[in-house]
Amino acid sequence: MSSQPVATSSFRTSQFCPDAINRLQTRFEHSLDHGQLRRIEAKELLFAEGDTVSHVYKIETGVLALFRVLADGRRQVLEFAYPGDIVGLGVDNEYTMNAQAVKPTRVRCLSMAVLRHSAASDPDLAFKLYDTMARELAATRDLMLTTGQRSAMERVASFLLAFSRRNQRKGQNPANIDLPMTRADIGDFLGLTIETVSRTFTKLKLMRLIELPHSNEVKLLDINRLDDLAGGSR
Amino acid sequence: MSSQPVATSSFRTSQFCPDAINRLQTRFEHSLDHGQLRRIEAKELLFAEGDTVSHVYKIETGVLALFRVLADGRRQVLEFAYPGDIVGLGVDNEYTMNAQAVKPTRVRCLSMAVLRHSAASDPDLAFKLYDTMARELAATRDLMLTTGQRSAMERVASFLLAFSRRNQRKGQNPANIDLPMTRADIGDFLGLTIETVSRTFTKLKLMRLIELPHSNEVKLLDINRLDDLAGGSR
DNA sequence: CGGAACATTGACCCATGTCAAGTGTCGTGG
DNA sequence: CCACGACACTTGACATGGGTCAATGTTCCG
Numbered sequence: 001m002s003s004q005p006v007a008t009s010s011f012r013t014s015q016f017c018p019d020a021i022n023r024l025q026t027r028f029e030h031s032l033d034h035g036q037l038r039r040i041e042a043k044e045l046l047f048a049e050g051d052t053v054s055h056v057y058k059i060e061t062g063v064l065a066l067f068r069v070l071a072d073g074r075r076q077v078l079e080f081a082y083p084g085d086i087v088g089l090g091v092d093n094e095y096t097m098n099a100q101a102v103k104p105t106r107v108r109c110l111s112m113a114v115l116r117h118s119a120a121s122d123p124d125l126a127f128k129l130y131d132t133m134a135r136e137l138a139a140t141r142d143l144m145l146t147t148g149q150r151s152a153m154e155r156v157a158s159f160l161l162a163f164s165r166r167n168q169r170k171g172q173n174p175a176n177i178d179l180p181m182t183r184a185d186i187g188d189f190l191g192l193t194i195e196t197v198s199r200t201f202t203k204l205k206l207m208r209l210i211e212l213p214h215s216n217e218v219k220l221l222d223i224n225r226l227d228d229l230a231g232g233s234r
Numbered sequence: 235m236s237s238q239p240v241a242t243s244s245f246r247t248s249q250f251c252p253d254a255i256n257r258l259q260t261r262f263e264h265s266l267d268h269g270q271l272r273r274i275e276a277k278e279l280l281f282a283e284g285d286t287v288s289h290v291y292k293i294e295t296g297v298l299a300l301f302r303v304l305a306d307g308r309r310q311v312l313e314f315a316y317p318g319d320i321v322g323l324g325v326d327n328e329y330t331m332n333a334q335a336v337k338p339t340r341v342r343c344l345s346m347a348v349l350r351h352s353a354a355s356d357p358d359l360a361f362k363l364y365d366t367m368a369r370e371l372a373a374t375r376d377l378m379l380t381t382g383q384r385s386a387m388e389r390v391a392s393f394l395l396a397f398s399r400r401n402q403r404k405g406q407n408p409a410n411i412d413l414p415m416t417r418a419d420i421g422d423f424l425g426l427t428i429e430t431v432s433r434t435f436t437k438l439k440l441m442r443l444i445e446l447p448h449s450n451e452v453k454l455l456d457i458n459r460l461d462d463l464a465g466g467s468r
Numbered sequence: 469c470g471g472a473a474c475a476t477t478g479a480c481c482c483a484t485g486t487c488a489a490g491t492g493t494c495g496t497g498g
Numbered sequence: 499c500c501a502c503g504a505c506a507c508t509t510g511a512c513a514t515g516g517g518t519c520a521a522t523g524t525t526c527c528g
Contacts (some may be wrong), residue, residue, distance in 0.1 A: 006372035018251045026382050068379050068385075070379065070383060070463065070465060070466050071465070071466025071468060074383040074384075075383075076378060076379045076383050078375050078378060089368065091368055091369055093373050094471095096375070097374045097375070098485060102467035119359075119361065120361075122357075123354075123356075123357030123360055123361075126357055126360040126361040126364055127353065127354075127357075127360040127363075127364075128363075129364045130360055130361075130363045130367055133368055133371060134325050134365055134367055135325055136322065136371060137245075137367060137370060137371045137374060138330045140332070140371060140374050140375060140378065141302065141312050141330070141374060143305065143378065144310060144312060144374065144377065144378050144381065145310045147378065147381055147382045147425070148310045148381045148424075148425035149304060149308040149309075149310050149425065150308075151483075152483075152484070174453050175363035182506070182507090183506075183507065184506085185506095190380070190382075191383065192484080192485090193484075193486080194483085194486075194507080194508095195486080195487095195507095195508080196483090196484060196485075196507085197270025198508055198509080199484090199501090199508080199509080200505060200511085201507095201508090202508075214493090215492090215493090215506075215507055215508090219249065230307070231304060231306065232304050232306060282525080344511090364489080385515075385516090386515075386516065416474070416475090417474075417475065418474095427516075427518080428474090428475075428476095428518075429475095429476080429477085429516085429517075429518080430476060430515090430516055430521095431475095432476055432477080432483085433476080433477080433516090434473095435476090436476075447476060448525090449474075449476090449524085449525085454474095463523060
């Protein structure tokens with residue numbers, strides 16, 4: 001082993017199944033908690049697609065957007081990463097996405113060499129990495145189902161509900177959502193323009209389903225009706 | 235270990251990097267080549283989302299469509315699986331997608347219990363499973379970039395070019411493409427309707443970029459111009 | 469020959485994109 | 499404390515790509 005790079009793309013907690021991931025993270029923590037802290041300013045890139053993988057990062061505070069871009073600049077955000085998430089595993093020792101801070105963010109660095117070594121000597125860890133990737137893949141496919149088949153309204157509703165569930169899992173208020181990212185980030189995540197995202201928020205406001213005290217703060221007034229709007233299955 | 239199911243969703247050769255996957259497959263083959271053969275008729279389901287994972291399958295001949303459906307019937311095909319590909323790894327011992335034969339298909343079955351056992355005793359195998367998932371994830375994200383950001387014409391052009399590359403890898407004519415699946419399958423894969431897929435093919439025909447001797451047989455007349463139409467970066 | 473399934477084509481419409489103002493909101497410097 | 503500029507967000511008017519519905523072709527197979 002070991003002559004081969006560890007080779008993976010980023011993975012992290014998704015709306016699915018925090019359990020196995022938490023187990024995985026506790027394993028990582030032995031190494032990761034000794035890693036060096038690094039601060040990234042908003043808009044700053046942590047790493048770019050194609051860069052050689054030097055480190056894997058665990059997010060301590062803040063939010064990252066992981067995205068890819070087409071030649072003409074169109075951008076697809078593939079996921080947002082939050083505290084506790086781990087990002088930066090690539091394929092063939094190259095990052096497969098760009099990682100940009102959505103707001104000032106602190107990450108803990110783990111050298112790829114160390115992780116590679118741990119995985120080589122710990123089959124259980126390798127197995128859990130695999131399990132985690134499988135879940136990440138399932139989550140990505142969920143997103144595909146959304147961007148491939150759903151209308152703008154359904155996409156935005158799903159997006160908000162995903163935050164709601166995330167809050168619930170963290171023991172926070174599932175009706176009070178903080179949106180750290182810009183409309184552009186949301187649009188590029190959902191495959192919509194900023195204008196459409198904005199108009200859809202306004203529409204939800206007029207329907208008395210949400211309130212927007214600030215543009216980055218959403219109160220869900222009727223989660224059940226939002227669920228209907230999201231168009232079934234998740 | 236082992237009390238936990240192997241937990242993964244399906245993975246297989248994608249347009250990326252056949253190498254590591256081939257290595258993985260040779261490992262599988264020790265067990266898989268002793269597995270039982272099974273024939274699936276066109277339209278028949280091999281397994282359904284939510285079913286308990288009993289087997290993993292290696293495709294011998296034919297094609298499968300792997301898809302998920304929304305409550306109202308909208309369908310997203312997440313990938314097509316071809317001979318040599320392996321499908322059927324789930325999450326938490328449940329399949330995450332439906333697998334339907336696009337045409338009569340033969341698969342070789344490997345009991346999940348056996349695979350689980352092999353992985354437990356072979357850290358190298360577990361590690362390669364992980365690596366494979368990472369590549370599968372990268373491929374899925376590529377598709378997301380396409381369905382999320384590209385126009386109908388760009389999607390169809392990319393789709394055809396993916397076949398062209400696949401043919402090239404297999405040492406077949408990259409300009410002569412066989413489309414085993416229906417327009418509906420293609421549409422559900424690309425996030426378009428059958429009508430749009432059909433119209434786009436006709437447009438490409440009028441532009442003298444393709445010929446359609448039969449509806450399931452495409453000749454690419456100018457791969458470079460198709461590449462331009464596909465809109466950069468793959 | 470007849471019918472079923474699939475594909476193509478046409479006419480029309482609507483959701484979303486595009487382009488262009490306008491309106492906060494925040495941080496900085498006077 | 500206010501003024502200003504930068505930036506993000508919202509809103510409006512309009513254009514259009516692709517969806518919808520419906521009719522017609524085509525292929526295949528019994």
